[in-house]
Amino acid sequence: MEQYIKPFVSVCEIVFRDFCQTEVTAGRVFFVSKDEYESNWDISGIIGLSGEASGAVAISLKSATAFKITNILTGSEHNHIDMYVTDAIGEIINIIAGNVKKHFEDELRIKISLPSIIKGKAHSIVWPSEKTRIICIPFTIFGDQEFCLSIAVDPTK
């Protein structure tokens, strides 16, 4: 599982820098089991993985953070979870998942799904894999805000 952490951290940093013109800093990574996974977030963007690896990748944020990111990307003000906010979060997780594939291109051929968005206070995510531990990578953004990148991957090869 640990081999997945570094590529996700580095891709996430690059995507936020180049796509959102914002620096993000990874915090201490932790692992939880599927049953222990708790969400205290307002919106999550999820991409399913299939092919020679199965699982999912999710980005979870508080709404204030999602609004700020969307404002940067659209150049206009967003203060509720509208189609632009869901579009922004979906596109970010899509770009992260697509770019991470490159790091594993010699070992695994992975297909990514279209992004899905879950919204609602303290919503939960039902992870597709039975056995995998979930990698949670917390990031700091905009100085004092946070989001979490969660990954569940099982090679099927």
Add this chain to the structure above:
Amino acid sequence: MKTILVVDDSTIMRKIVKNTFETLKIPCQYLEAENGRKAYQLLETNKVSLVFLDWNMPEMDGMEFLKKVRAMPDYKDLPIVMVTSEAAKYNVIEALKHGVTSYIVKPVREKIFKEKLSEISF
């Protein structure tokens, strides 16, 4: 004036592609589609000079659109630039095999965008 067809299910990405053209001061008009099916309809009823094409989209994805377009003699030379998050080498090879003219990995950087346009003499 040249017409560019921007195909992406993300409204924000379509706007970013258009803004990049404007920043580069390339005069053109735009047609937009959120999937390959709608893009194909626009292609049949408009004279398009260049297509910017996402890969992962609902209804008809970019690869299906590309195969369909390249199968039509009228569009065999139409420049199609794939703009996608699909960064793996095997994805790029597949797209080139099916006739994509150029390939840009998201996030789009202005410098790369400019280089790719110059490569296809646009």
